[in-house]
Amino acid sequence: xxxxxxxxxxxxxxxxxxxxxxxxxxxxxxxxxxxxxxxxxxxxxxxxxxxxxxxxxxxxxxxxxxxxxxxxxxxxxxxxxxxxxxxxxxxxxxxxxxxxxxxxxxxxxxxxxxxxxxxxxxxxxxxxxxxxxxxxxxxxxxxxxxxxxxxxxxxxxxxxxxxxxxxxxxxxxxx
Numbered sequence: 001x002x003x004x005x006x007x008x009x010x011x012x013x014x015x016x017x018x019x020x021x022x023x024x025x026x027x028x029x030x031x032x033x034x035x036x037x038x039x040x041x042x043x044x045x046x047x048x049x050x051x052x053x054x055x056x057x058x059x060x061x062x063x064x065x066x067x068x069x070x071x072x073x074x075x076x077x078x079x080x081x082x083x084x085x086x087x088x089x090x091x092x093x094x095x096x097x098x099x100x101x102x103x104x105x106x107x108x109x110x111x112x113x114x115x116x117x118x119x120x121x122x123x124x125x126x127x128x129x130x131x132x133x134x135x136x137x138x139x140x141x142x143x144x145x146x147x148x149x150x151x152x153x154x155x156x157x158x159x160x161x162x163x164x165x166x167x168x169x170x171x172x173x174x175x
Contacts, residue, residue: 005141009160
């Protein structure tokens with residue numbers, strides 16, 4: 001089943017400000033996760049296997065690369081045997097990029113927040129307003145994202161259009 005997200009990614013100049021804001025607003029802290037996202041070669045959208053201590057999922061998503069809030073349609077399947085699944089996908093599809101990150105995960109209602117640290121790229125914040133557990137329209141999800149953009153003081157020039165995999169490929173001059 002496809003789910004709808006409205007999400008943003010931005011450079012995070014002051015992770016402690018975001019962290020303190022979330023804690024002061026009573027966000028549900030799910031923990032700190034060391035994650036590896038393996039992106040596979042596919043004909044449309046993006047397919048990645050996320051391996052971590054908190055999250056282990058196979059995720060397919062389709063979204064436009066644009067700065068600011070963007071709509072993402074995605075499927076998420078819990079990966080019980082991530083190692084075996086990874087081997088099958090590597091052999092059948094091939095790998096485009098592997099992304100390692102340190103991620104803090106928070107929730108306020110249906111909005112998920114990530115404070116990410118990526119070696120070689122820096123600190124980022126992601127805001128994902130989703131309708132998995134909430135019956136919200138795209139307009140309502142966009143409104144939630146825009147609210148937190150303002151609350152966090154994120155400037156237009158700090159918004160990121162592309163995925164971490166794209167950023168790493170550019171940094172490594174793979175493209």
